[in-house]
Amino acid sequence: DTGVSQDPRHKITKRGQNVTFRCDPISEHNRLYWYRQTLGQGPEFLTYFQNEAQLEKSRLLSDRFSAERPKGSFSTLEIQRTEQGDSAMYLCASSSPQGLDGYTFGSGTRLTVV
């Protein structure tokens, strides 16, 4: 298993454009999480899935943000009409059903909105 994969690693976009990130979790993990991390801060929770069901969303996840996990495998996070304040590292993590081995994070996608 190669761990949690995220694509792209870096994304530079102009303000107002839409962007989409992809996360491929560890294959036997049914839980998938999205976090956002700004410089000098800890990761902040955005949303999580159990299989294909989106079970919880943070208030940080405005209506410009949408996440999907079709068929309970990979997940996508889309940001519409990007703003400079969206610039951050977007981290994906996965865990087994009971979380007994903790989370495994991917390397993240660094978004820069210019």
Place this chain on the structure above:
Amino acid sequence: GENVEQHPSTLSVQEGDSAVIKCTYSDSASNYFPWYKQELGKGPQLIIDIRSNVGEKKDQRIAVTLNKTAKHFSLHITETQPEDSAVYFCAATPSAARQLTFGSGTQLTVLP
């Protein structure tokens, strides 16, 4: 909701010395407390975790202690090495399968 505070924000130690990072949490329902190490350009990596049914856990040079009454937990790294230099985050949650609330991080620098 949960609030996690982490201290210090920066810590410099000489190689071979010990390092201690402390966290406090607010939600008495929290019962899972992981620690992550994050190197530049990488995602956080789980290094050790503890659940509320134990007070201490050790893995080679790394140990974590938990005081549920006082709502604080600490990371102890002994015999520090330059490769221990990184940002360390504590986190807390009522369930290991739910969302984590992270502290703000500690930049550890081990001086050779």
